[in-house]
Amino acid sequence: xxxxxxxxxxxxxxxxxxxxxxxxxxxxxxxxxxxxxxxxxxxxxxxxxxxxxxxxxxxxxxxxxxxxxxxxxxxxxxxxxxxxxxxxxxxxxxxxxxxxxxxxxxxxxxxxxxxxxxxxxxxxxxxxxxxxxxxxxxxxxxxxxxxxxxxxxxxxxxxxxxxxxxxxxxxxxxxxxxxxxxxxxxxxxxxxxxxxxxxxx
Ligand code: GTP
Ligand code: MG
Numbered sequence: 269x270x271x272x273x274x275x276x277x278x279x280x281x282x283x284x285x286x287x288x289x290x291x292x293x294x295x296x297x298x299x300x301x302x303x304x305x306x307x308x309x310x311x312x313x314x315x316x317x318x319x320x321x322x323x324x325x326x327x328x329x330x331x332x333x334x335x336x337x338x339x340x341x342x343x344x345x346x347x348x349x350x351x352x353x354x355x356x357x358x359x360x361x362x363x364x365x366x367x368x369x370x371x372x373x374x375x376x377x378x379x380x381x382x383x384x385x386x387x388x389x390x391x392x393x394x395x396x397x398x399x400x401x402x403x404x405x406x407x408x409x410x411x412x413x414x415x416x417x418x419x420x421x422x423x424x425x426x427x428x429x430x431x432x433x434x435x436x437x438x439x440x441x442x443x444x445x446x447x448x449x450x451x452x453x454x455x456x457x458x459x460x461x462x463x464x465x466x467x468x469x
Contacts, residue, residue: 270312271334271448278328282365286331290339291455291462292372296363296393297379299345302409305438306379307332307342310448317342327359329366338455341366341373347389367396374458375403375451382408382435383418385425394429403454406433407447412440 279285295303304317317330330342343366344359351359367373376397380386386394386406397404406429414422419435426433434450436443 269445269448271310271338271340271451273307273311273313273316273332273334273340275316276331276333276339278330280328280362282369285329285366285370286339288333288339288372290333290337290372291374291458292331292339292341292370293375293377293451293455294341294343294366294370294373295377295379296343296367297345297409298381298389299348299351301345301379301381302438303342303345303379306377306407306409306436306444306447307340309438309441309444310340310451327355329362337459338452339372340451367393367400367402373400373402375405375454377405377407377447377451378429379407379409380426380429380433382411382414382422382433385422386429391428403457404431405447405450405454406431407436407443408433409436409438411435411442412437 277286295307297303304319307317308314327344332340334340343363346359346363378390378393380390394404406426408422408426434443434446436447
């Protein structure tokens with residue numbers, strides 16, 4: 269089962285966010301960690317989201333509609349050392365705006381290179397999600413680059429995050445089905461909760 273995702277719009281500021289009644293799940297992570305590739309893998313499509321060897325490919329928030337109730341937001345990557353300081357500040361403020369105020373955000377998929385593990389920025393994002401009651405899903409990316417013997421150590425690196433990551437590879441599809449299930453599950457839960465808000469007490 270693939271996610272039937274279609275690109276809808278790019279936004280640089282809240283005025284540009286789509287006004288729709290969809291539950292949103294965002295993909296966040298360092299530049300070059302594999303967010304856009306992951307979205308393509310989830311959708312079973314090679315070029316839905318643009319990917320690149322050069323960090324800093326995604327420079328805006330890209331909104332994709334999935335079916336008729338879910339949306340996936342591909343966020344620009346942060347933390348690329350060679351990024352101009354003005355560009356890095358712009359990305360940080362775009363992420364803060366979106367993660368800080370989107371009312372429809374139900375889940376945050378935090379992608380972390382399996383060989384690197386979470387650092388300060390990832391712990392901050394996890395705390396931000398927890399503070400807003402947004403469900404956190406951790407993903408260890410590029411697991412195809414790990415030897416068998418390195419997998420346990422990779423998992424151990426995620427301990428500070430407090431949740432176990434899904435070991436994934438957009439290259440050989442490891443973990444993609446599981447991630448897809450978790451995204452859909454989190455969106456369903458959010459839908460149920462929001463409908464319950466409207467029920468008479
Ligand atoms: P920004 O848009 O710059 O934030 O990057 P991104 O996180 O969207 O990364 P993107 O998907 O563009 O991938 C960056 C590079 O990593 C590309 O060269 C991809 O081919 C490669 N890549 C992505 N996923 C995987 C994976 O699972 N395994 C391997 N080996 N390479 C991957
Ligand atoms: Mg990208």
